[in-house]
Structures are given as C-alpha cells and as structure tokens.
Amino acid sequence: MSNSNHQSSSVGLVVRGLRKSFDGQEVLKGIDFEVRPGEIFVMMGPSGSGKSVLLKHLIGLEEADAGEILINGESITTPEIAAKYRMALVFQSGALLNSLTVGENVGLYLTEHRLKSPGEIQQIVAEKLEDVGLREAMNKMPGELSGGMKKRAAIARALVIEPQLILYDEPTSELDPLSSVVIGNEILNLNRRTHVTSFVVSHDRDLAFGVADRIAVIVDGRIVTIGTPDEVKNFNDPLVQKFLHADFKRET
Ligand SMILES: Nc1ncnc2c1ncn2[C@@H]1O[C@H](COP(=O)(O)OP(=O)(O)OP(=O)(O)O)[C@@H](O)[C@H]1O
Ligand SMILES: [Mg+2]
Structure with a gap:
C-alpha cells in the first residue's frame, strides 16, 4: 500500500467568480466554491449545467472570461504556479491506450x-x-x-x-449500479487513506450522497446550494428538489 507521506501535502482549492461564455452564451455565470484540503467535494448537476466546462478550467484546458482559481491561496493562471502542484484527472472514458x-x-x-x-x-x-x-x-x-x-x-x-488534488469526471457513467458502488468505495478509500483532496463531477445522485463530505448543486451555470449531504437533501429549493427527486411516471 502506498499510504506514505501525503497527509501533510493535501491542498485546498478555491474558485471565485468564474465566468465563461461561448459565442455569447454564458455557460458559467459566476461560480464560487471552496474545496477544503483532504475533503471529497462533489459537484452535482443535470446535463448541460456546466460541469465539464468547469473541470476544463481547473486543468487549464479553458481560460475563464473572469474570476480566479486558487490552489493553497495561489492563483494557478500562470504555468509556473500550476506546475508546483500535482493534479490528476481521471477521465470519464478511462482513456487507456x-x-x-x-x-x-x-x-x-x-x-x-x-x-x-x-x-x-x-x-x-x-x-x-x-x-x-x-x-x-x-x-x-x-x-x-x-x-x-x-x-x-x-x-x-x-x-x-x-496527486495532491484528484479530479474525477463522471466516474460512474456507463457503469451498472454494483460497479458504481465499487468505484465510489475506491474514491472514498483512496481519500481516507491518502487524504488526497478529491473533486468529483457527476450527475449520479447515489454516488454524490454516498461519497461526498460536501456537495454543490450546479444548475444552468450557477451554484444553487453547497452543503453536507444532509443539508443539500433538505435544501428547500425547487431546482434542487427537482433534480434530487426526478423519477419515472407510469401512466395507469
Ligand atoms: N467549447 C464549447 N463551445 C460552445 N459551447 C460549449 C462548449 N463546451 C461546452 N459548451 C456548452 O456549455 C454547456 C455546458 O456544457 P457541459 O459540457 O459543461 O455540461 P455538463 O454539465 O458537463 O453536462 P453532462 O452532465 O451532460 O456532461 C452546454 O450548453 C454546452 O453546449
Ligand atoms: Mg460533462
């Protein structure tokens, strides 16, 4: 097991006022959140809400129109600062050769x-x-x-x-419920063993409530609420409740 020397090197991530438009359409409408060192933070929201675009900003694949991204208080807009920290992305597809x-x-x-x-x-x-x-x-x-x-x-x-910061893009997409639980446990165990700060982007409600220390709900480019799983579950907002309780309707 490689449970060596990570504890002291967990990093915190802060995103402030992040905005991004594509061809006049604003996709990120001022995103603010903080991931504390060593926690599992899940960004959950429906399709098209801006999760992948946000992730692309974190790994430097997109440049924001406004706002900033800080790791341990340092803006990562310069490559020198970004290179100081070990950040890993687990791709949605796995992307194995x-x-x-x-x-x-x-x-x-x-x-x-x-x-x-x-x-x-x-x-x-x-x-x-x-x-x-x-x-x-x-x-x-x-x-x-x-x-x-x-x-x-x-x-x-x-x-x-x-890594000091690990980012997961839809880690359970295309998996059956049992395999999803296995992956969720992997994310959880890894975090508890190494204290790697973990940021998960997903529309999987079971995963979010199963692994998160805190959850942010993003709808249409805005964060609607941030809190513990219990706080989010009880957050009395129609957008959040609609996403959390979306269900099939069978005509009788
Ligand atoms: N490079 C781009 N150019 C133009 N529009 C884009 C670009 N990338 C994303 N968008 C738009 O931004 C919006 C948010 O997309 P994003 O991929 O972040 O959604 P998502 O929350 O990751 O959805 P899903 O859960 O389906 O993965 C969508 O309307 C998408 O069409
Ligand atoms: Mg996506």
Missing part, C-alpha cells in the same frame, strides 16, 4: 518522462494497481477489462504522480 497492457498504461507517464528505472516503475505500477484492487490485471490488455475495471485502471494511472 489499447495497444499497451494495463501495467504499461499505468506506468506510461513515468516511462515517457524517464522519471524512474524500469524496475522502480514496475514496482510503483504494481503498488498502484494493488491500491485499486487490480493487481492481477497488470498484464492484461484494456480490451479484456470490464468497464468498472477500466475506471479503476484509470484511477491507478492517476495515482502514479502521487
């Missing part, structure tokens, strides 16, 4: 950057796969894995940089 084994995928970053000897890389990869319960899949090809295993391999790959 099909021509490499699972182990090679997990170790790819270290291999490409020649950061360690092959023996050390082998050891780190085994450790990270062990952390997500995939040790036996090291020599398999991605095509031989189930959807849930692919997501776990993607988490293992994110772990090789020993």
Whole structure:
C-alpha cells in the first residue's frame, strides 16, 4: 500500500467568480466554491449545467472570461504556479491506450518522462494497481477489462504522480449500479487513506450522497446550494428538489 507521506501535502482549492461564455452564451455565470484540503467535494448537476466546462478550467484546458482559481491561496493562471502542484484527472472514458497492457498504461507517464528505472516503475505500477484492487490485471490488455475495471485502471494511472488534488469526471457513467458502488468505495478509500483532496463531477445522485463530505448543486451555470449531504437533501429549493427527486411516471 502506498499510504506514505501525503497527509501533510493535501491542498485546498478555491474558485471565485468564474465566468465563461461561448459565442455569447454564458455557460458559467459566476461560480464560487471552496474545496477544503483532504475533503471529497462533489459537484452535482443535470446535463448541460456546466460541469465539464468547469473541470476544463481547473486543468487549464479553458481560460475563464473572469474570476480566479486558487490552489493553497495561489492563483494557478500562470504555468509556473500550476506546475508546483500535482493534479490528476481521471477521465470519464478511462482513456487507456489499447495497444499497451494495463501495467504499461499505468506506468506510461513515468516511462515517457524517464522519471524512474524500469524496475522502480514496475514496482510503483504494481503498488498502484494493488491500491485499486487490480493487481492481477497488470498484464492484461484494456480490451479484456470490464468497464468498472477500466475506471479503476484509470484511477491507478492517476495515482502514479502521487496527486495532491484528484479530479474525477463522471466516474460512474456507463457503469451498472454494483460497479458504481465499487468505484465510489475506491474514491472514498483512496481519500481516507491518502487524504488526497478529491473533486468529483457527476450527475449520479447515489454516488454524490454516498461519497461526498460536501456537495454543490450546479444548475444552468450557477451554484444553487453547497452543503453536507444532509443539508443539500433538505435544501428547500425547487431546482434542487427537482433534480434530487426526478423519477419515472407510469401512466395507469
Ligand atoms: N467549447 C464549447 N463551445 C460552445 N459551447 C460549449 C462548449 N463546451 C461546452 N459548451 C456548452 O456549455 C454547456 C455546458 O456544457 P457541459 O459540457 O459543461 O455540461 P455538463 O454539465 O458537463 O453536462 P453532462 O452532465 O451532460 O456532461 C452546454 O450548453 C454546452 O453546449
Ligand atoms: Mg460533462
């Protein structure tokens, strides 16, 4: 288990007044929230509410029209500051390379950057796969894995940089309910073991209420409420309640 020296290095994330428009259509309408060091924070909201656009700003793929993003109080708009912190994104699709084994995928970053000897890389990869319960899949090809295993391999790959902040994009999309719970537990265990600050973007209500220390609900580019799962569940707002209780209607 790689439960080494993370405790002291958890980072806090602050987003203030973030705005973004595409072709005159405002998608982020002034987003404010704070993720405390070591917590699991879930940004939950319906399709099209701006979750992925927000995530793109956090990893530097989009530039905001206004507002700021701070890690440990430092604005990450300059590459020098952004490079100071170890941030990992677990992609929605897993994004594994099909021509490499699972182990090679997990170790790819270290291999490409020649950061360690092959023996050390082998050891780190085994450790990270062990952390997500995939040790036996090291020599398999991605095509031989189930959807849930692919997501776990993607988490293992994110772990090789020993992240201080881990971002998950829809970690349970395309998974059955049981596999979703397995991934949720993985997110939870990883956070409790390493105290990595965890930011999850999802429209999965069960996941949000199952793993979050705090939840923000985003609707149409605005955060409607932020609180503990209990506070959000009881928040008396039609937009929030509509999202939380959306259900099928059967005509009789
Ligand atoms: N590059 C872009 N150019 C123009 N519009 C965009 C761009 N990226 C996103 N949008 C628009 O921004 C809005 C929010 O999109 P976003 O992908 O953030 O939604 P989401 O909350 O992630 O939804 P989902 O839950 O379906 O993933 C949508 O109306 C989308 O069409
Ligand atoms: Mg999205």
